[in-house]
Amino acid sequence: MDWRQLEQQESADRRARVEMQTDAAGHYRYVLSGWIDAAPEDEGALGDGVWSVEEISGIYGWKTPCRNDAARALRLRGVKG
Numbered sequence: 001m002d003w004r005q006l007e008q009q010e011s012a013d014r015r016a017r018v019e020m021q022t023d024a025a026g027h028y029r030y031v032l033s034g035w036i037d038a039a040p041e042d043e044g045a046l047g048d049g050v051w052s053v054e055e056i057s058g059i060y061g062w063k064t065p066c067r068n069d070a071a072r073a074l075r076l077r078g079v080k081g
Helices: 063-077
Strands: 004-010 016-022 028-037 049-056
Touching: 004 063, 016 063, 028 063
Parallel strands: none
Antiparallel strands: 004 016, 016 028, 028 049
8 A cells, every 4th residue: 555644743742743644545544663873883874863763553534533543642652651
């Protein structure tokens, strides 16, 4: 499947983001990513750091439930357990 971005939200601290995507068949999903700072041993290969995918949702048939779950995933990522 070929996915294209519909919208993106970032956490308040800008260290997490969630991207909502759609495909040609009208399905939806979200991708939650977190920022990882570069370490000294990276010797500049990663620049300041890199975005790492932490979660890819299942497939949704409707945009609103996907958007709601994407926002919830972003909020929960910041919760320390």
